[in-house]
Amino acid sequence: MLLGIDVGGTHTDAVIIDRKGVAATAKVETDHSNLISSLDGVLEKILNSGPDRAISKINLSTTLTTNAIIENELEEVGVLAVSGPGLAEDYFNRDLGEHFHLLEGSIDHRGTQRLALDEAAAKNAVAHCQNRKLKVFAVVSKFSPRNPEIEQTLADLVSSQSDFTTIGHRISGRLNFPRRLATAYYNAAVWRHFNTFADAITQSLKKHNLNAPLNILKADGGTINFKSSRNNPIQTILSGPAASVMGIIALSSITEDAIILDIGGTTTDIAIFANGAPLLEKEGISFGGRPTSVRAIDTHSIGIGGDSVITINPDGKVLVGPLRIGPPMAHSGPQPTLIDACNVKGLCNLGDIDKSFSGLKKLAEQNQLTIEKLADETLNVALKAIQLEATKLLDSINQRPVYTVEEVMHGEKIIPQRLYVMGGPAAILAPLLGQTFDLETEVPENYAVANAIGAALTRTTMEIELFADTGKKTMFIPNLNIKRKVSSSYSLNEAQNDGVGEMVKYLKENNHPEIEHEDVSVVEAESFNMVDDYSVGSKTIRVSCQIRPGLEKDYLEGVK
Amino acid sequence: MKNIRNLGVIFFPAYDWAISPTHPEREERLLYTQDQLREEGVFDLPNITEYKPEIATYADIERIHFCFPGPREVSTESHLVAAGGAIKAARLVMEKEVDRAFALVRPPGHHAMKVVHGNRGFCNINNEAVLIEFIREHYGNKRVAIVDTDCHHGDGTQDIYWHDPNILFISLHQDGRTLYPGTGFSEELGGPTARGRTINIPLPPNTSDEGFLYVIDNLIQPIIDDFKPDVIINSAGQDNHYGDPITNMNFSAQGYARLNEKLNPDIAVLEGGYSIQGALPYVNLGIVLAMAGLDYSQVREPDYNPESLRQSPQITEYIEKLCALTMKNYLKPPPLNVKPNQYDTRSKSVYYDTDGINDQQLEQIMVCTSCSGVRHLTSKTHRNSSCMGIEIPIDACKRCRDEGYRLLDEGRRNFKGTTIKFINRLEQEYQTVNEFELTPMGRYYF
Numbered sequence A: 001m002l003l004g005i006d007v008g009g010t011h012t013d014a015v016i017i018d019r020k021g022v023a024a025t026a027k028v029e030t031d032h033s034n035l036i037s038s039l040d041g042v043l044e045k046i047l048n049s050g051p052d053r054a055i056s057k058i059n060l061s062t063t064l065t066t067n068a069i070i071e072n073e074l075e076e077v078g079v080l081a082v083s084g085p086g087l088a089e090d091y092f093n094r095d096l097g098e099h100f101h102l103l104e105g106s107i108d109h110r111g112t113q114r115l116a117l118d119e120a121a122a123k124n125a126v127a128h129c130q131n132r133k134l135k136v137f138a139v140v141s142k143f144s145p146r147n148p149e150i151e152q153t154l155a156d157l158v159s160s161q162s163d164f165t166t167i168g169h170r171i172s173g174r175l176n177f178p179r180r181l182a183t184a185y186y187n188a189a190v191w192r193h194f195n196t197f198a199d200a201i202t203q204s205l206k207k208h209n210l211n212a213p214l215n216i217l218k219a220d221g222g223t224i225n226f227k228s229s230r231n232n233p234i235q236t237i238l239s240g241p242a243a244s245v246m247g248i249i250a251l252s253s254i255t256e257d258a259i260i261l262d263i264g265g266t267t268t269d270i271a272i273f274a275n276g277a278p279l280l281e282k283e284g285i286s287f288g289g290r291p292t293s294v295r296a297i298d299t300h301s302i303g304i305g306g307d308s309v310i311t312i313n314p315d316g317k318v319l320v321g322p323l324r325i326g327p328p329m330a331h332s333g334p335q336p337t338l339i340d341a342c343n344v345k346g347l348c349n350l351g352d353i354d355k356s357f358s359g360l361k362k363l364a365e366q367n368q369l370t371i372e373k374l375a376d377e378t379l380n381v382a383l384k385a386i387q388l389e390a391t392k393l394l395d396s397i398n399q400r401p402v403y404t405v406e407e408v409m410h411g412e413k414i415i416p417q418r419l420y421v422m423g424g425p426a427a428i429l430a431p432l433l434g435q436t437f438d439l440e441t442e443v444p445e446n447y448a449v450a451n452a453i454g455a456a457l458t459r460t461t462m463e464i465e466l467f468a469d470t471g472k473k474t475m476f477i478p479n480l481n482i483k484r485k486v487s488s489s490y491s492l493n494e495a496q497n498d499g500v501g502e503m504v505k506y507l508k509e510n511n512h513p514e515i516e517h518e519d520v521s522v523v524e525a526e527s528f529n530m531v532d533d534y535s536v537g538s539k540t541i542r543v544s545c546q547i548r549p550g551l552e553k554d555y556l557e558g559v560k
Numbered sequence B: 001m002k003n004i005r006n007l008g009v010i011f012f013p014a015y016d017w018a019i020s021p022t023h024p025e026r027e028e029r030l031l032y033t034q035d036q037l038r039e040e041g042v043f044d045l046p047n048i049t050e051y052k053p054e055i056a057t058y059a060d061i062e063r064i065h066f067c068f069p070g071p072r073e074v075s076t077e078s079h080l081v082a083a084g085g086a087i088k089a090a091r092l093v094m095e096k097e098v099d100r101a102f103a104l105v106r107p108p109g110h111h112a113m114k115v116v117h118g119n120r121g122f123c124n125i126n127n128e129a130v131l132i133e134f135i136r137e138h139y140g141n142k143r144v145a146i147v148d149t150d151c152h153h154g155d156g157t158q159d160i161y162w163h164d165p166n167i168l169f170i171s172l173h174q175d176g177r178t179l180y181p182g183t184g185f186s187e188e189l190g191g192p193t194a195r196g197r198t199i200n201i202p203l204p205p206n207t208s209d210e211g212f213l214y215v216i217d218n219l220i221q222p223i224i225d226d227f228k229p230d231v232i233i234n235s236a237g238q239d240n241h242y243g244d245p246i247t248n249m250n251f252s253a254q255g256y257a258r259l260n261e262k263l264n265p266d267i268a269v270l271e272g273g274y275s276i277q278g279a280l281p282y283v284n285l286g287i288v289l290a291m292a293g294l295d296y297s298q299v300r301e302p303d304y305n306p307e308s309l310r311q312s313p314q315i316t317e318y319i320e321k322l323c324a325l326t327m328k329n330y331l332k333p334p335p336l337n338v339k340p341n342q343y344d345t346r347s348k349s350v351y352y353d354t355d356g357i358n359d360q361q362l363e364q365i366m367v368c369t370s371c372s373g374v375r376h377l378t379s380k381t382h383r384n385s386s387c388m389g390i391e392i393p394i395d396a397c398k399r400c401r402d403e404g405y406r407l408l409d410e411g412r413r414n415f416k417g418t419t420i421k422f423i424n425r426l427e428q429e430y431q432t433v434n435e436f437e438l439t440p441m442g443r444y445y446f
């Protein structure tokens, strides 16, 4: 049986799922000052709700890391960075704390060290950090996914005084120095906080006699095993929306290209699915305006929801949102909202309908409109705005740059076949949204613990990059820190096998015996002939492997 | 603080296209540039956005080229995407979605001439010309200045705009006596209706940053100020770099960035540049930052040593004299011995190095006193035997317009070749006559 726990903003939910479906649920209020008590509380409740159950896996989604960053509970980090030539420091040294040290040294795009690390300056920087009693570090060099040597040297230099060091290339094998730097910084800054929490989780699980492997949810719609999360706490940020999207997949049967709308009180969240799977952001999540290399499901938010206020601007244009001032007038709110307009149009019958009518009537008369016209225009504006935002998101995905003639001329586009609408006002607005989008529309059953179900059923995800240079006879997988000599005839095929093989091996050794080769997709595989003075006929090979977001198939049927 | 601008970068490396596996124009060419731009996080900067290229249509190409036997035969899908990248750059800037755009695309185009039979100098379709005609088609008859900073003379672009007084073409390049294509001398100043609108600055081998920037400050900038273009385009070849394997100049990434900062082009289009590991990543990064108005002071090649690249005093002196002479030629070009309102004839022999085609051309231009003049040429190769091209220019007077149709009519009756291409830029009418049977290409309305 699977246990899923979602520590959300207001509630902490838990579900137990067996092969027949949901076996138990529990809900407690989240205590932000003491998340462990919320976890304890919900475990207490669900485990005592029935017979003893054999839990085989626990998945936990938590806002802990997210809150730590938002509330600035960040430990001071000693940041040692090596940029070499390129963008000036101002562009990458932003909000990285007060102990940022930019050191001389450079590695080029091929991973060749062009200028040795200035070790004297590095030692000075380390001494400075020691004076400040810094205990966590981030060491990042440009092009470390091609050559980790400088980062390794820096990690060695700080090792004697560091409780924990984040090394750039272990964060991500993708090229993007500023993102790697920011991500490494945050990872080090939340490390202690997360691990204190992790210790408490361990205690809590022990107390409840839970020995099953524990995984933590990530923003990309997958999980990371608990042990790995202790060194990669940043991977656990913003997992809430992912749990919700995975819940949607669990409770409906999305198999096609689709648009998903989650309509709340103040906002509507939009996600796009391709062949039934959620699309990830191209690079990584932006957090507090800072781009990171943490992958996430691509969602857009627009400030229109059921409680969005209706206003009329000086030109006589009807506006809906982005403000929410209170509940709809039907529920004794101060100003007419989208839901009030739905009441007037007879689309629903919520609360005190008379209040909806009088509220809209007043606003209409002030602006020389009929109440009918105002209600129509309100719905029209809201629906069109949601459609426009969804179209923009879709266009941005379909207009993502591609780099071969074949892809430009004949690349596949995402063409949504169906619209899924969820959230409070979903049933009210779905038929109209269907007309506006001109798509078949489905409203999955609203389920109070959907996020926890999503959490319970989510499988692990992972991404690795492999980079080989047959001129230098090297193969490197940065995230796994695997560096090997290869022969000069090393091929793209061998590289793909190595990428998939090493990933499966790593996961099997880390709590995921279920992962097999066929779970891994090779999402990118390129080999280029290099022609230069010293390596005629050699190749640069780049392979990218991924386990895509997915759900536990064995348990899925029961839930639906 | 610098003058920050929104920049659109159309990055299209054509990873599945090469002239041949070891040719300088091969799949790998922009790979390390992409690595560098990605690692720097350039596209995360708030004022730099990456865009996907459009796909150029045959109509976009036939607006400017005489393709024989037709555009389908002389281009591939890769050329449509590269030209489409240039079109995207034009659209972004003209629609004011961005302030500046850089089409970092391949294959290149600046050796592609008015007549196209195949590939010459790694080029089939002239991306800049497609871009300019796209602008003139959709946004009015703009005055455009093209500054070609490729190390090779931009002979294709020069040929296309030789007779067009509204397009200023300036090429600075390694002296044609020492490098392909062997043209681009000071006395090449444009045809009789566009005298002084073609400017060539043949620089001696080993010219360094100092020399290039001197030319920009003391010659190109004053000429552009005088010409007052609506749009400035940089034909941004990167083979003037000191590391380039097929040329002999000493320009650097810092120099290219400074040049773009000074020139401040609305649109840049990549041309050549074959030091793909040692130069392109840094030069392209420098150009991107300079166009976006960002700090490029830390952009330099790992092996950059300005001392060792310094140009000799002789070169400095030579360039100063060359600039003075060229300025004189721009302001008061030596007159041609032509008669007004009659045809002036030039004959040309064009060699297509990649495809091994020899083209014998005879070109006539009406020395019109009220427009650019109707253009009429014949082109003979072993491949397409005899072909004819007739062009009524965008600013044609009534006489030249009628003369264009008369030539078409006469050609249809008497021409003993295989194909006639007819371009009427004034009224946007384009025709192909094959084997003397009229197959109208139709009109292209937008």
Ligand SMILES: [Zn+2]
Pocket: B150, B151, B152, B237, B239, B271, B272, B273
């Ligand atoms: Zn060139």
Ligand SMILES: [Zn+2]
Pocket: B368, B369, B370, B371, B372, B373, B374, B396, B397, B398, B399, B400, B401
């Ligand atoms: Zn005329």
